[in-house]
Amino acid sequence: MERAVHLSPRDPQIGNWDRRIGLVYLVQSRIDDAIFWLEKARVAAPELYWVHLRLASAYGLKGETNRAAVEIASPTDEPSWVAT
Secondary structure: OHHHHHHOOOOOOHHHHHHHHHHHHHHOOOHHHHHHHHHHHHHHOOOOHHHHHHHHHHHHHOOOHHHHHHHHOOOOOOOOOOOO
16 A cells, blocks of 8 residues: 555545555554554545544554544544434
């Protein structure tokens, strides 16, 4: 996936690619790498609700609870199926 991002840095779906790479690193407990890619995803596609949640998870695992709280509270368009 990283190669795909490198080959197509202007892809309109780059935020989704960055998000996927970040998730892979998060699952592998490579937290710093996950944060790097998820922050890139947040910049590329700040409207993606799941990017903020996964970034909050990564920050929480790193012990950066204040940054995690900011991501959870980020104004995004929640999917209609998310309970309020």
